[in-house]
Amino acid sequence: MSSFVQDEMLIGPDELILITGASGFIGARVVLRLLERGFRNLRCLVRPPSKEKFKRALGANAERVSIFPGNLLSREDCTSLAKDAVAVIHLAAGRGEKSYPDAFMNSVVTTRNLLDACVANGVCRRFVNISSFAVYDNGHKNTGKLLDESCPLEERPDARGEAYCFAKTKQEQVVAEYRDRYGLSVVTLRPGIVYGPGNLAISGRVGIDTFGVFLHMGGSNRIPLTYVDNCAEAIVLSAIRPIDGSEAFNVVDDNLPSSRQFLQRYKRQVKQFRSVYLPKPVSYAFCYLWESYSAWSHGQLPNAFNRNRWNSLWKKTEYSNAKLKQRLGWTPLVSTEEGMSRYFAACREKMHA
Amino acid sequence: MLKVAIVGCGKIADSHAWQIRRIPGCGIVAACDREAMMAAQFCERFDVRAQYTDVETMIRETAPDVVHITTPPESHYPLAVQCLEAGCHVYVEKPFTLHYIETERLIELATKLGLKITAGHDDQFSHVARRMRKAIASGYLGDRPVHMESYYCYELSNTGYSGAMLGDKKHWVRRLPGKLLHNIISHGIARIAEHMTSANPTVIAHGFISPVLKNLGEDEIIDELRVIIAEESGTTAYFTFSSKMRPGLHSFTIYGDEGGLALDQDQEILIRLRGKRHKSYAEKFVPPVSFARQHISNLRTNMGLFLKRDFQMKAGMHYLISSFYRAIQMSEPVPIPYQEILRTSRIMESVFDQLRAQAEQRQAPVQEPAHV
Numbered sequence A: 001m002s003s004f005v006q007d008e009m010l011i012g013p014d015e016l017i018l019i020t021g022a023s024g025f026i027g028a029r030v031v032l033r034l035l036e037r038g039f040r041n042l043r044c045l046v047r048p049p050s051k052e053k054f055k056r057a058l059g060a061n062a063e064r065v066s067i068f069p070g071n072l073l074s075r076e077d078c079t080s081l082a083k084d085a086v087a088v089i090h091l092a093a094g095r096g097e098k099s100y101p102d103a104f105m106n107s108v109v110t111t112r113n114l115l116d117a118c119v120a121n122g123v124c125r126r127f128v129n130i131s132s133f134a135v136y137d138n139g140h141k142n143t144g145k146l147l148d149e150s151c152p153l154e155e156r157p158d159a160r161g162e163a164y165c166f167a168k169t170k171q172e173q174v175v176a177e178y179r180d181r182y183g184l185s186v187v188t189l190r191p192g193i194v195y196g197p198g199n200l201a202i203s204g205r206v207g208i209d210t211f212g213v214f215l216h217m218g219g220s221n222r223i224p225l226t227y228v229d230n231c232a233e234a235i236v237l238s239a240i241r242p243i244d245g246s247e248a249f250n251v252v253d254d255n256l257p258s259s260r261q262f263l264q265r266y267k268r269q270v271k272q273f274r275s276v277y278l279p280k281p282v283s284y285a286f287c288y289l290w291e292s293y294s295a296w297s298h299g300q301l302p303n304a305f306n307r308n309r310w311n312s313l314w315k316k317t318e319y320s321n322a323k324l325k326q327r328l329g330w331t332p333l334v335s336t337e338e339g340m341s342r343y344f345a346a347c348r349e350k351m352h353a
Numbered sequence B: 001m002l003k004v005a006i007v008g009c010g011k012i013a014d015s016h017a018w019q020i021r022r023i024p025g026c027g028i029v030a031a032c033d034r035e036a037m038m039a040a041q042f043c044e045r046f047d048v049r050a051q052y053t054d055v056e057t058m059i060r061e062t063a064p065d066v067v068h069i070t071t072p073p074e075s076h077y078p079l080a081v082q083c084l085e086a087g088c089h090v091y092v093e094k095p096f097t098l099h100y101i102e103t104e105r106l107i108e109l110a111t112k113l114g115l116k117i118t119a120g121h122d123d124q125f126s127h128v129a130r131r132m133r134k135a136i137a138s139g140y141l142g143d144r145p146v147h148m149e150s151y152y153c154y155e156l157s158n159t160g161y162s163g164a165m166l167g168d169k170k171h172w173v174r175r176l177p178g179k180l181l182h183n184i185i186s187h188g189i190a191r192i193a194e195h196m197t198s199a200n201p202t203v204i205a206h207g208f209i210s211p212v213l214k215n216l217g218e219d220e221i222i223d224e225l226r227v228i229i230a231e232e233s234g235t236t237a238y239f240t241f242s243s244k245m246r247p248g249l250h251s252f253t254i255y256g257d258e259g260g261l262a263l264d265q266d267q268e269i270l271i272r273l274r275g276k277r278h279k280s281y282a283e284k285f286v287p288p289v290s291f292a293r294q295h296i297s298n299l300r301t302n303m304g305l306f307l308k309r310d311f312q313m314k315a316g317m318h319y320l321i322s323s324f325y326r327a328i329q330m331s332e333p334v335p336i337p338y339q340e341i342l343r344t345s346r347i348m349e350s351v352f353d354q355l356r357a358q359a360e361q362r363q364a365p366v367q368e369p370a371h372v
Helices: A027-036 A048-064 A075-082 A100-121 A163-182 A228-240 A259-269 A280-296 A307-313 A322-328 A336-352 B011-021 B036-046 B055-062 B073-085 B100-113 B127-137 B160-167 B179-184 B186-194 B211-215 B282-307 B315-330 B338-363
Strands: A017-020 A042-046 A066-069 A087-090 A126-130 A186-191 A193-195 A214-216 A225-227 A247-251 A275-277 B002-007 B026-032 B050-052 B066-069 B089-092 B117-119 B147-153 B202-208 B224-230 B236-242 B250-255 B259-264 B269-274
Touching: A017 A027, A017 A075, A027 A042, A027 A048, A027 A228, A042 A048, A048 A066, A048 B160, A066 A075, A075 A100, A087 A100, A087 A228, A100 A126, A100 A163, A100 B011, A100 B036, A126 A163, A126 A228, A163 A186, A186 A228, A193 A228, A214 A259, A225 A228, A225 A336, A228 A247, A228 A322, A247 A322, A259 A336, A280 A307, B002 B011, B002 B055, B002 B315, B011 B026, B011 B036, B011 B066, B011 B315, B026 B036, B026 B055, B036 B050, B050 B055, B055 B073, B066 B073, B066 B315, B073 B089, B073 B100, B089 B100, B089 B315, B100 B117, B100 B338, B117 B315, B117 B338, B127 B250, B127 B259, B127 B269, B127 B282, B127 B315, B147 B186, B179 B338, B186 B236, B186 B250, B186 B338, B202 B338, B224 B338, B269 B282
Parallel strands: A017 A042, A017 A087, A042 A066, A087 A126, A126 A186, A186 A247, A193 A225, A214 A275, B002 B026, B002 B066, B026 B050, B066 B089, B089 B117, B147 B236
Antiparallel strands: B147 B250, B202 B224, B224 B236, B250 B259, B259 B269
């Protein structure tokens, strides 16, 4: 049974909501969803070079929000940003960083600065921390089992060979520390693969093209997709719905396709290319050998493929959005079928451009 | 055991830590960063026991033999002075200092205190760079270098370091006298400085902002640079920095009066350029065969190094750090002669002075010609 009351809101329409990373792929959709829901006092942090892009993304709505070009590494900027904000949606993160220190600085140090400012501000009623599936340790359960919010987080995120995983796991730890120390109401959202026009790359969960040919690793695995508008809706609900204490939610859509189905449709609807399917034992052996060689050669090859990463990306796993639906009343705005059609259309458009 | 400390736990500190871990007889005993979280993440990943936010406390409590300074360049000089005065040998990441006078003072201080110091010009110690040095020492070029060409390119993108720098008008790179160039060109200039002898060569520099950056609204980051360097002995050099040129070269060619050597840093290839011509049509047919043979030989060498697990991306840094530690422990000469560090610093300062003057000239109001 649903445990929320449909019209109950934690935040009033005129109360200030801060959105960091507002100009990003998800951020702009979150801002639009908030405006659609009648929230009128939005402060949007954007990186200075992204300001114009953000205005274009919002169109006429750009006039309805307050745009704050700034940097979360600056404590002064954080203080100004957090002032009077009753809800914070923290989307900004160091994505695409290959260096651990850079990813850490742009995800963890920035989050700490923002949390300090929120605590000092003293009026923050909800802090929404956008995390990722990357933080889960998927190695301790059998193949094909459900990955839900009760699953353990990575204990050795540095061993994944992915700076993003390390930074996101540490970010969650910092947020949890502030939640416990200062009693902040924190909602952590862990989206799967957020896709849609604006993010057209094929997820690594489907396969990789590092070696010149596309290695299809996912096979019959479900791909934890969430269409960007669905993800934005989940983020908005997590900011405005009352929840007792703090919670974490996974964000995935319904009727998830398998990796094979996704790839077949991509090839049919976007472009044909050669791919080689690596069965699970082969891809696992590949990761194991790579990991061993990396250690033996003192990092001559970086530890980019390893068993932790295999467990996270390519182990057969099931996903659930039951908690999100039950506790926040979330339902996907766009069906997976429709979302994939839009995504493939955007891919085709980009290719022809 | 040689006790090592790291000051500054950003991206390049990771490279240092990876290489230090491969050197027997030494260990990282402490790491320091003004941002405690950065020191903590470094210590966690590299299993370092002591983390600090203050250099003085770190040195007092852990007494390192050598300190690696891997902070942004503005703090290199004061930190190096502090470490030297505390009795530590110092490895300073590139660029060594912001100003020539600081380079001079650091070297004087180290010498006076009987300590050793080096600059992070690790590209000069990659396998291919060492092979080039050996060929030059064997007399392949002839008497002395006649001319050099050094290319050092950098691809600017909207992500990572360059994205952050372009998007932030207060970024620390913008505070450097040579801005972006200051943080990048040391490797390419140091290659030239190695083969010169004059303390103060003549430098003519021309820099400009590429159209791509101008279109992004950039008005202070110079990303295209051409330099002519000459010394009285007759040795000359061209240096090129470009953010737009493709391929983005990191290469160095040196010509003597008997032959030349061409080094490609990215591909780790060294090609010998024969000084004498073949007779008649042989000049059209023999050199391609000779070059093909040399390329195959480079391939064999690189594969051999890879199989021996000695072909890390930062193999040059490993060699430089090992050599520096040997210089400290066994009183061997420092891997980079101090004159070379000084010359690099002098050339860079001269380049940045000229670029600044050019920028001022561009900004100065145009004077109306006087009417008679």
